[in-house]
Amino acid sequence: MIKEEEYAKRRTALAEKLQKHSITVLVSAKAQQRSNDTEYPYRQNSNFYYMCGFKEDNSALVIIKKEKKVKTYLFVQKKDELLELWTGKRLGQKGAKAIFNVDAVLTMDRFDKKIAELLKDKLSIYIDFTMQDERLDTLRHMTSHLASHQNISHKVGELRLCKSEAEIALIKKALSITKDAHHLAMKKAKTLSGESELQAEIEYVFKKQGAYSDAYTSIVACGNNANTLHYIKNDDRLENNKLILIDAGCEYDYYASDITRTIPVSGKFTKAQKELYSMILSVEKEIISMVKAGVMRTDLHSHSEELLCKGLISLGILKGDVKKLIKKKKLKKYYPHGIGHWMGLDVHDTGPYKDTKGREIPLLAGMVMTVEPGIYINKNDTTVPKRFRGIGIRIEDDILVTKDGCENLSSEIFKEIEDIESL
Ligand code: GLY
Ligand code: MN
Ligand code: MN
Numbered sequence: 001m002i003k004e005e006e007y008a009k010r011r012t013a014l015a016e017k018l019q020k021h022s023i024t025v026l027v028s029a030k031a032q033q034r035s036n037d038t039e040y041p042y043r044q045n046s047n048f049y050y051m052c053g054f055k056e057d058n059s060a061l062v063i064i065k066k067e068k069k070v071k072t073y074l075f076v077q078k079k080d081e082l083l084e085l086w087t088g089k090r091l092g093q094k095g096a097k098a099i100f101n102v103d104a105v106l107t108m109d110r111f112d113k114k115i116a117e118l119l120k121d122k123l124s125i126y127i128d129f130t131m132q133d134e135r136l137d138t139l140r141h142m143t144s145h146l147a148s149h150q151n152i153s154h155k156v157g158e159l160r161l162c163k164s165e166a167e168i169a170l171i172k173k174a175l176s177i178t179k180d181a182h183h184l185a186m187k188k189a190k191t192l193s194g195e196s197e198l199q200a201e202i203e204y205v206f207k208k209q210g211a212y213s214d215a216y217t218s219i220v221a222c223g224n225n226a227n228t229l230h231y232i233k234n235d236d237r238l239e240n241n242k243l244i245l246i247d248a249g250c251e252y253d254y255y256a257s258d259i260t261r262t263i264p265v266s267g268k269f270t271k272a273q274k275e276l277y278s279m280i281l282s283v284e285k286e287i288i289s290m291v292k293a294g295v296m297r298t299d300l301h302s303h304s305e306e307l308l309c310k311g312l313i314s315l316g317i318l319k320g321d322v323k324k325l326i327k328k329k330k331l332k333k334y335y336p337h338g339i340g341h342w343m344g345l346d347v348h349d350t351g352p353y354k355d356t357k358g359r360e361i362p363l364l365a366g367m368v369m370t371v372e373p374g375i376y377i378n379k380n381d382t383t384v385p386k387r388f389r390g391i392g393i394r395i396e397d398d399i400l401v402t403k404d405g406c407e408n409l410s411s412e413i414f415k416e417i418e419d420i421e422s423l
Contacts, residue, residue: 162366174252211250218248226392260396372396
């Protein structure tokens with residue numbers, strides 16, 4: 001759990017980045033309709049949540065910065081007995097006041113009026129440009145006279161880059177559930193006949209152990225399906241002697257996990273599968289061993305390209321010179337994505353990769369990033385030795401960057417061939 005003091009500290013840190021005489025407005029996520037009269041489960045917007053931890057719909061956080069003084073307002077939805085009968089309890093103004101350490105809690109029906117009042121004598125406004133929301137459109141309209149409109153997302157993103165101890169504890173909890181889910185998948189694959197059954201087993205563990213849901217739609221891709229990077233249909237058969245690429249991680253109390261394991265349906269890798277798998281696993285481990293504060297993510301990527309390219313040459317999948325193959329984008333066909341991304345409240349966390357001057361941000365202690373090399377060989381690729389065709393393999397772990405190295409937060413999830421086969 002993240003304590004109220006931590007949220008208050010984050011708001012102080014954000015306020016320090018704001019211009020004088022500015023107003024910052026962060027709004028809650030909108031409930032999303034799924035089909036007539038039904039909605040998706042509500043999930044709070046990550047930037048808004050990061051700044052205040054408020055989980056309800058119809059709310060907003062406003063930060064006013066004058067010369068030096070900062071004032072924070074939380075707008076919440078009113079108590080409403082009839083609506084609460086349908087959608088559940090609301091904290092209301094009083095309830096929120098008791099929990100949230102802001103200067104004032106107001107109800108949302110006063111939002112427009114209060115904003116108009118707060119706008120007087122302000123020079124700039126910060127809103128989240130990454131959100132599509134008519135409340136923000138109204139605000140843009142109301143504030144068209146201000147000298148500057150800026151995106152608050154980049155500034156919140158900077159704060160979100162390095163995780164606190166409490167955040168890391170939540171990611172670890174998410175990963176402990178995700179570990180059990182992947183291990184159950186390794187045990188059960190052999191006894192099941194469809195990808196969706198395996199997905200159900202995984203997500204059963206998520207729910208059973210108290211995760212909110214998956215952190216992204218699970219990918220359960222047997223055989224050649226693994227070569228579709230965002231394969232989420234998960235409706236094919238599990239065929240004996242094929243591999244299954246499982247990219248699945250739960251979200252626990254708003255924090256993501258993001259894990260890929262590639263396992264044999266039968267419980268035993270074939271020789272060709274073993275060769276390719278071992279090569280990718282050794283690359284994954286080498287890249288993880290390079291993770292440390294000060295290193296550039298793009299250097300990790302380039303190094304992963306080199307290692308994978310060498311590996312593919314040694315297996316007879318590519319022919320030629322490593323540097324040339326990479327330069328001529330011959331490797332891209334088999335390794336089309338990056339080595340990894342920031343992870344946190346969002347699976348692809350929105351912390352920036354570049355600073356405001358466009359320079360790459362190096363790894364910092366406290367960041368959590370994925371390391372996820374993969375090789376994807378289409379079944380119809382006749383340039384590749386037959387035994388490798390139709391195989392797609394990715395291995396993905398979640399890594400905490402530390403001052404002098406890193407901690408693999410998902411090291412307990414089996415990835416060695418013997419360990420997977422033993423389950
Ligand atoms: N699960 C999405 C990713 O690996 O980036
Ligand atoms: Mn990932
Ligand atoms: Mn993933």
